[in-house]
Amino acid sequence: MTSSLSHMKFTFIGAGSMAEAIIRGLITKGGVHGENIFVINRSNRARLEELRERYGIRSSVNELEKDDAIRTGHIVVLAFKPKDALEGLSKIKHLIRPEQLLVSVIAGLTIDTMQTLLDAADYSIVRTMPNTSSTIGLGVTGMSFSPNVTPAGRQLAVQMFESAGIVSTVEEPLLDTITGVSGSGPAYIYYMMEAMIQGGVQGGLEPEEARRLVVQTVLGAASMVQATGEDPADLRRKVTSPNGTTQAALETLDRHGFPEAVAKAVLRAAERAGELGAAISASVTSQTK
Ligand SMILES: NC(=O)C1=CN([C@@H]2O[C@H](COP(=O)(O)OP(=O)(O)OC[C@H]3O[C@@H](n4cnc5c(N)ncnc54)[C@H](O)[C@@H]3O)[C@@H](O)[C@H]2O)C=CC1
Numbered sequence: 001m002t003s004s005l006s007h008m009k010f011t012f013i014g015a016g017s018m019a020e021a022i023i024r025g026l027i028t029k030g031g032v033h034g035e036n037i038f039v040i041n042r043s044n045r046a047r048l049e050e051l052r053e054r055y056g057i058r059s060s061v062n063e064l065e066k067d068d069a070i071r072t073g074h075i076v077v078l079a080f081k082p083k084d085a086l087e088g089l090s091k092i093k094h095l096i097r098p099e100q101l102l103v104s105v106i107a108g109l110t111i112d113t114m115q116t117l118l119d120a121a122d123y124s125i126v127r128t129m130p131n132t133s134s135t136i137g138l139g140v141t142g143m144s145f146s147p148n149v150t151p152a153g154r155q156l157a158v159q160m161f162e163s164a165g166i167v168s169t170v171e172e173p174l175l176d177t178i179t180g181v182s183g184s185g186p187a188y189i190y191y192m193m194e195a196m197i198q199g200g201v202q203g204g205l206e207p208e209e210a211r212r213l214v215v216q217t218v219l220g221a222a223s224m225v226q227a228t229g230e231d232p233a234d235l236r237r238k239v240t241s242p243n244g245t246t247q248a249a250l251e252t253l254d255r256h257g258f259p260e261a262v263a264k265a266v267l268r269a270a271e272r273a274g275e276l277g278a279a280i281s282a283s284v285t286s287q288t289k
C-alpha cells in the first residue's frame with residue numbers, strides 16, 4: 001500500500017502546523033522519504049530550516065526552484081490559511097497541470113471555488129479537513145473529491161491521510177460538519193481538560209499532578225469507548241452511581257447547558273467553515289467582475 005505513496009513527489013505550499021502534521025505522518029508511517037517532499041513558505045526561512053532539520057525535507061527560497069517544485073510535484077498540498085487562498089491559488093494556476101493531484105486542507109474553501117480560481121474544471125482536486133492529532137498518527141481527516149479524480153488518485157489521497165490516522169470520505173457539503181466535529185474538535189477537548197485541571201487545582205492539587213490525572217482520564221475514557229465499542233452514554237451511566245458524586249457533577253453541567261453548548265459549538269464551527277468559504281467565493285466573484 002505504502003509503496004505507491006513512497007514513489008510520489010509532494011510539494012507543500014504553506015509550512016504551518018497542519019503541513020507539519022501531514023509531513024510527519026507521510027515520513028513516519030507512509031514510507032515517504034524527506035527528499036521527496038518539497039516545502040514552500042511565503043516567509044520565515046527559520047521555519048523551513050526547522051522542518052528540514054526535523055524531517056530531511058527539501059525547500060528553497062529561490063523563485064525558480066519553488067515554481068519548479070510546484071510544476072513537478074505529483075501531489076501539491078495547499079496548506080495555507082483561508083484568507084491567503086485567493087492570492088495563493090492565483091499564483092500557482094499557471095504552474096499546475098490536470099495530471100497532478102491537488103490536495104487542499106483549507107477550511108471552507110470549496111472545490112468549485114478552487115476550480116474557478118484555477119480557471120479550469122478539469123483539475124483533480126481533493127478537499128480535506130484533517131486535524132492536528134495527525135501529528136501523532138491519531139488524526140481524523142474528512143475527504144471529498146472533484147469528479148475527475150481517478151480511482152488511483154482517490155486511493156493515494158486516502159493512503160496519504162491514513163498514514164496520519166483515520167479517513168472519512170463524504171459528499172462535499174458534509175466536510176463543514178466534519179470541520180465542526182473533528183477539525184476543530186481537539187480544541188473542545190483541550191478546553192475541557194483546561195477546565196478540569198483548573199477544578200483540580202482549586203480543590204488543592206498541584207497543577208502538574210492535576211494535569212497528569214486529567215490526561216490519563218481523557219485518554220482512558222476515549223480508549224474505553226474504542227476498546228469496548230459501547231456507547232459513550234452507556235459508559236457514562238456506568239460511572240454514575242445513583243445520588244453519587246458523578247450525578248452531582250453531571251447535574252451541575254446540565255444546569256450550565258453543557259450538552260447543548262457543545263452541540264451548538266460543533267454546528268457553529270460548521271457554519272463558520274461555510275462563512276470562510278463564502279467569503280473567498282465572494283472575493284473571487286468581485287475580482288472577476
Ligand atoms: N490548525 C488546525 O487545526 C487545522 C487547520 N486546517 C487548515 O489548514 C490550513 C493551514 O493551517 P495552519 O497550518 O494552522 O496555518 P499556519 O498559519 O500555521 O500556516 C500557514 C502557512 O502558510 C504560509 N503561506 C500563506 N500563503 C502562502 C503562499 N501563497 N505560499 C506559500 N506559503 C504561504 C504562511 O506564511 C504560514 O506559514 C488552514 O487553511 C486551516 O483552515 C485544517 C484542519 C485543522
Ligand SMILES: O=C(O)[C@@H]1CCC=N1
Pocket residue numbers: 107179183184
Ligand atoms: O480554526 C480553524 O479555522 C481551523 C480549521 C479546523 C481547525 N482549525
